Amino acid sequence: MNIEQAAKQLEALGNPTRLQVYRALVRAGDEGLPVGHLQEKIGIAASTLSHHLHRLILTGLVTQERQVTTLICRANYPAMSTLVGFLVEECCVDAGCAVADGEAAA
C-alpha cells in the first residue's frame, strides 16, 4: 500500500454519496446489494450511482458479481482492512495512539 493508492481510496470514500453507498454495502454484509436496490435506498439517478460505483470499483473498495440480470455489489473487506492498516501504521509510527483497542469507537 503506497501513499498514492491510499489517497485514491480515501478520496473515493471522501464523498458523501459514495460513503453512503459504501456503508450500505458494508451493512449488507456478504450477501451484497443489487445496484437497483442501492439506487432506491439512496435516491439518486441510476447513472450517477453507476458513476460512483465505478469509482469505488476502480479503487478496489467494491466488487461486483452478475446474478442473472442484476449486478450484486459487495464491499471488499480486505481492501478496507489494508487501508485502515495504512492509517493506523502512519498514526502509530512515532506516537502511541489507541486505535485498535476499542478507544476509537467514541
Next chain:
Amino acid sequence: MNIEQAAKQLEALGNPTRLQVYRALVRAGDEGLPVGHLQEKIGIAASTLSHHLHRLILTGLVTQERQVTTLICRANYPAMSTLVGFLVEECCVDAGCAVADGEAAA
C-alpha cells in the same frame, strides 16, 4: 461522528499532497513541524501548502500552535482515532473482518 463529518475528513486525506502533509506530521510526532519545514520537505508553493493546511485544520485533523515567529503544525491523533473507529465500526457491523488485530498491516 456522523457520515458527513467522516466524508469530509476522508476527503481531506484523499488528496496526495494533503496525505503527504498529514503523514509528515504524524511521523514528526508530538513535536510537530513548522509550516516552512513542511514546505521544504514537500516542495510546493507556500500558498498551496497553506491552503491544504487550512483544509486539514478545518476538518480537525491538524492543529497549529504559534512558537515565536513560526507556526508549528501537529497531527490531531484523537481525530484520526475517531475516524478510523468509524471505518472499523462500519466495516465490522455485519461482517467479521480483522482490522484491529494486526492482520491489517499487509
Next chain:
DNA sequence: ACTATATTTCGAATATTGTCGAAATATCTC
C-alpha cells in the same frame, strides 16, 4: 518606526468532480 522572517490571503487559470437525462448495452424470457 524600520527591517527581517514566516505565513496567509487574494486573484486567476486550469482541471476535476458531481449530477442529470437520454440513449446504448447486456441479459434473460417467450
Next chain:
DNA sequence: GAGATATTTCGACAATATTCGAAATATAGT
C-alpha cells in the same frame, strides 16, 4: 429475434478543487 428489465455509457453543465505568484499580514528584534 422481439420484448422486458437492469445497468452503463455519453454528452453536457454547474460547481468545486488545485495550483501558482504577488501582495498583505503577523511577530520579533534593532
